[in-house]
Amino acid sequence: MTKYKIQNRIRELRFFANEMTQEELAQKVGVSRQTIVAIEKENYSPSLELAFKIAIVFNLPIGEVFSYTLKK
Amino acid sequence: MSKHQKETIISLVSLLVVSTGYISYVFSNYLSQAFSDREELKYWASAFLLIIPIRLVLQIVLFILFKIFEGILSNGKITEDITDERDRIVELKGDWISGILFIMGFAFALFCVVFFNSSLSAMFAIILIAGYFSELIGIIAKMYFFKRGI
Numbered sequence: 001m002t003k004y005k006i007q008n009r010i011r012e013l014r015f016f017a018n019e020m021t022q023e024e025l026a027q028k029v030g031v032s033r034q035t036i037v038a039i040e041k042e043n044y045s046p047s048l049e050l051a052f053k054i055a056i057v058f059n060l061p062i063g064e065v066f067s068y069t070l071k072k
Numbered sequence: 073m074s075k076h077q078k079e080t081i082i083s084l085v086s087l088l089v090v091s092t093g094y095i096s097y098v099f100s101n102y103l104s105q106a107f108s109d110r111e112e113l114k115y116w117a118s119a120f121l122l123i124i125p126i127r128l129v130l131q132i133v134l135f136i137l138f139k140i141f142e143g144i145l146s147n148g149k150i151t152e153d154i155t156d157e158r159d160r161i162v163e164l165k166g167d168w169i170s171g172i173l174f175i176m177g178f179a180f181a182l183f184c185v186v187f188f189n190s191s192l193s194a195m196f197a198i199i200l201i202a203g204y205f206s207e208l209i210g211i212i213a214k215m216y217f218f219k220r221g222i
Contacts, residue, residue, distance in 0.1 A: 033074075034077075035158045041221070
């Protein structure tokens, strides 16, 4: 069975959003900083709701923040 | 380290210190006395009932002491930590692992009674030990999930 994983550009987007910190992003979406760290490291796949909230913070469609790619 | 990771460590310390001490006391007390069948059942029943409030009270005390210690170290700065979806998933997974292991231990205890003719005391002892190790492994699993991800 082909394995996929959810990747994201959150770290890059934070940088371009006036160097937003992980703590600031966490507060905006209502989660802990450790959850944002885990998402950026791809150790945790956020729920659909959380993924949408993160996309809204960056004013981007969800597909431009997260991608579902084949595991290498 | 998040609030939940710290609470997991407190649970681990509470389990290792309190439960280990209590279980050692239960076994040593049992071995030093002679019981009739009725008294034996009563002894094990009271041992199981007592562990709940003892663990609860001591965990609360440990938690309060930890908060005081943390407050002193951070110079009174109180940071509010929230319980989010990842914390809940980690807690659920850890509790699930713990539950499965306890059920296996319980089934093993019954298996010993049926197939090896083990005594009532042996059955209760296996259940107590199964409870201890299932909780220990559950806590370790939570710490692993917090550190490595789900």
